[in-house]
Amino acid sequence: MNYRYPDARGHFGPYGGQFVSETLMEPLRRLEAAYMRLKDDPDFLREFDEDLRDYVGRPSPLYHARHLTQRWGGAQIWLKREDLNHTGAHKINNTVGQALLAKYLGKTRIIAETGAGQHGVASATIAARLDLKCVVYMGEEDVQRQSPNVYRMKLLGAEVVPVRSGTKTLKDAMNEALRDWVTNVDDTFYVIGTVAGPHPYPMLVRDFQSVIGREVIAQSREKIGRLPDALVACVGGGSNAIGLFYPFIDEAGVAMYGVEAGGRGLQTSEHAAPLSAGKPGVLHGNRTYIMADANGQILPTHSISAGLDYPGVGPEHAWLKDSGRVTYTAVTDDEALAAFHELTRTEGIIPALESAHAIAYARQLAPRLGADRHIVVNLSGRGDKDIFTIAKLEGIQLT
């Protein structure tokens, strides 16, 4: 590839890096050294590929959504079906990889942060299989909002710790996981769920997730006879988006769109769209776009989707924004909700509310392109976890 990021110090242009307290620097260096050694190790790769195939169920299909295509009257819509993975989202690709790293490093305990609970479930799942002790930090607000996932994690043997500090959501769960890690650094591996955090996490999570884009390249050659014209993915921390985009970065003919959570609108303060409406700063170990006030304090965010409700974003996205390679945009809660219903009723696929943001943007993009153009939308997760949120919004009582 011509694109070679991050650099040796973990920077994507001015973004990324390692902004953590001294105690974590040596553990991060060791993690990086182990990863650099293992990422080309045939045994490690064989084990990772086997897990992705037989445990996760890869490759995930590239589905031609003919009904949506017809309805929207423009480009052909293809859905990358990450929702069909084991545990129902792309998150498992990364946890399988990181748990394998934990095993190779001889760690006996893994910790994770989670917002919607998908990454927590994926971590608890792999911990159960590898017989690792697993502790998941989850904001108290999210524990309330996502009780089915909390129960799933407990069934899998994980301990779920409600986080009561700060805004009691994903960012605070990440603070708490970092505090646990700094305390138990000898036996504990921190499984970060997205392409954020200090180097080497943005790199290694990207590498584990990029199986998505590699499959799309092979599948689109087979089904379309060429590469697609555009890729669309939702961006919270940005792991499903980078997983799709990364293998395409050198393919100049492929346009890429990252869709942030516009919440109640970018003109309000109630959104979670740092790339669209934030500014560069430092949070959770890396420099990236964040949402902060005039004193540099991190702002509370809002999104209908708990998985996108985060004031930062992976540093590689910050770089891809500045370099112009990826176009970042946002859709509102209402647009995402409409897309959720439209996909459900048109194709019989219930998407995660996160993924519904990507669908909502594809809906805007498709009519602007001709029927001979092809758009791949990352359907990053399934929506079963969201039916309670949707029902509540529509005033329906589920028992």
Added chain:
Amino acid sequence: MSSRLQQTFAALAVARRKALIPYITAGDPAPEHTVALMHALVRGGADVIELGVPFSDPMADGPVIQLACERALKHGTGLADILDQVAEFRRDDVRTPVVLMGYLNPIETYGVAAFARRAREVGVDGVLIVDLAIEEAPDYLPELRAHGLDCIFLLAPTSPEARIETIARAASGYLYYVSLKGVTGASSLDVASVAEKLAMIRRHTALPLAVGFGIRNAAAARAIAQVADGVVVGSALVAEIERLADQPERIVPTLTERLRELRRALDDASSE
């Protein structure tokens, strides 16, 4: 010209005394108390004050200091206010060094150059940025040093020797050894392992070595004072502020008294 921190540690060395370095979060429990609290710390025997700059996401801090940050931020305490507080403190105290301790984002938002200039102007002596690892520091240190600010760095139990050497070369004022793997206010202090690590650190630096994180009482302070040049006490004091947040008039006398206990413990340790 030697810095106020250098002078303070030099004088302590001559007197064979150990530095007592209390930490409080600026703006806690409310901004109007901060300057009075700083003076109270000095009356109780503080040699250096570490003044915390509150941050919404203090990932290296335990629950006590997290809550202090939340109390301070509820009043909207920003870096500009804190610099004003130091200016006010300096009207009555030109002797006690003040070190600002906090996270990078508020400083970067203020602007590093503007911060360094104003910090110097109001009489700040040193800066300790918890999440600024030495690798990222070259973008920031020249600006801070150019304004005569000492750059204090953390060393940790996990820091390998080569790293310690690099950090010691970049640091000035003093080095802050984190006594345990954990967050501020944790409770697993192991004096023997601290002593061993400090001996190794001393092979690489002539800077004074302060030790903090997990020093909860006079006994622990005394034990650490036997092996370190300075003792940092934060969460134990901040917990008192939390306990008395509804009776702020009691905070000043209580903190002064706590400092006196710690002072006695340190002076006992030095006379042994």
